[in-house]
Amino acid sequence: MIGQKRTKKIGKLSLESGANLILVAPSGHGKTMLAGELAGSVYINLDSPYPPFEILELFEWNSVSKRIVCDEIHSCNKQDEWAIFLDRFLGNVIFTTTDPEKVIEAIKTRCFVLELAAYSIKELARISGVWGRNSKLIANLSRGIPRRASNLGILFKEFGGSMQDFLDMLGVEVVNNTPLFPEEMAYLAALENGPVGRENLKRLLNLADVQEVELSLLRIGLVKITHAGRELNL
Numbered sequence: 001m002i003g004q005k006r007t008k009k010i011g012k013l014s015l016e017s018g019a020n021l022i023l024v025a026p027s028g029h030g031k032t033m034l035a036g037e038l039a040g041s042v043y044i045n046l047d048s049p050y051p052p053f054e055i056l057e058l059f060e061w062n063s064v065s066k067r068i069v070c071d072e073i074h075s076c077n078k079q080d081e082w083a084i085f086l087d088r089f090l091g092n093v094i095f096t097t098t099d100p101e102k103v104i105e106a107i108k109t110r111c112f113v114l115e116l117a118a119y120s121i122k123e124l125a126r127i128s129g130v131w132g133r134n135s136k137l138i139a140n141l142s143r144g145i146p147r148r149a150s151n152l153g154i155l156f157k158e159f160g161g162s163m164q165d166f167l168d169m170l171g172v173e174v175v176n177n178t179p180l181f182p183e184e185m186a187y188l189a190a191l192e193n194g195p196v197g198r199e200n201l202k203r204l205l206n207l208a209d210v211q212e213v214e215l216s217l218l219r220i221g222l223v224k225i226t227h228a229g230r231e232l233n234l
Contacts, residue, residue, distance in 0.1 A: 001030060001033050001034060002123055002126050002127050002146070003030075003117070003119050003123040003127075003146070004034055004116060004117060007116055008034070008038065010114060011023075011034070011038045011114055012038060014114070015038060015039075015092050019111065019112045020093045020095070020110055020112070021035075021093075021094045021095065021111055021113075021114055022073070022095045022096075022097060022103065022111045022112070023094065023095065023096045023114055023115075023116060024096075024097055024100050024113060024114065024116065025096075025098070025116035026098055026211065026212065026215050027098050027211070027212055028145040028146065028147035028148060028212065029116050029119075029145060029146060029147070030116070030146050030147070031071075031096035031097075031098075031116065032069070032096055034116065035069045035071075035094040035096055036069060039069055039094055040067060043068065043069055044067070044068045045068075045069045046068060046069065046070045046071075049070055049071070049072065049073060049075060049076035049078075050076065050078050050081070051078070051081050051082045051084070051085035052068070052085075053081075053085060053088075056085075056088055056089060066090055066091025066092065067092045067093075068089075068091065068092070068093045068094070069094045069096075070082075070093060070094070070095050071096045072096060072097060072098065073095040073096070073103055073107065074097045074099040074101075074102035074103050075102075079103065079107055080104065082107055083106035083107055083110060086107070086110045086111075087110070093111075095107070095111065100113065118144055119145075119149075121136060123146075124139035124142050124144070124149040125138065125139040125149075127142075127146045127150050127153070128142065128149040128150060128152060128153030128156075129150075129153040129154075129157070130152075130156055134156070134163050137179075138153055138156060140179070141172070141179060141181075143215070144216075145212070145215075145216075155170075167179065173185060175188075176222075176234065178220055178222065180222075183205075183213050184213055184216060184222075187205060187207075187210075187213050187214065187223070188222060190204050190205060191223070191230055191231060191232045192232070194228075194231070195228035195229035195230060195231045196229050196230050197229040197230070201214075214230070222234060
């Protein structure tokens, strides 16, 4: 996994000291991949977000692996049972979440909370696999999201045309010297008449992931969040 050197170091030290972890980052930032890398070569990756009490006795006798990875703990409706499990489990649990506010305090107090670092343009360019003068533009278009950088890199290499043709194919438009995707343009258009609350934005916009679009626009400084809602920052 490219990047996250400091995060990896802190995570490994925390696990070696016996702590459980909560990895925090928006969608597409590699939380699950990092959790697997920190857990090591042998661990249990839960398909279900519920605590596996049935393995407690097994783990007491099995010294090969005592680590569990559980994705998106905030979506679990039995978080109180996880708190009980953590007190009884002899190994480490690595949770991931995009919404730490929905994780109960009983879990947070039993874990070391670690937020993934922001990715640099250089790291995003390496992740995209695009080299030369186009690498920085692809990295910028990824808006700091490594999964998007990887996907854009794959698309660009498969496309086989010029960068301008590639941008036209994606529907990218330039506003104030910033290239914007159609979904970002739609988000900005929804704010033209003043502040809009997050829930109202979800109803106005037919987007698969409003949070990801919002994060992108916040990062490039075109949107700000105030007490009144989301506002343009042009």
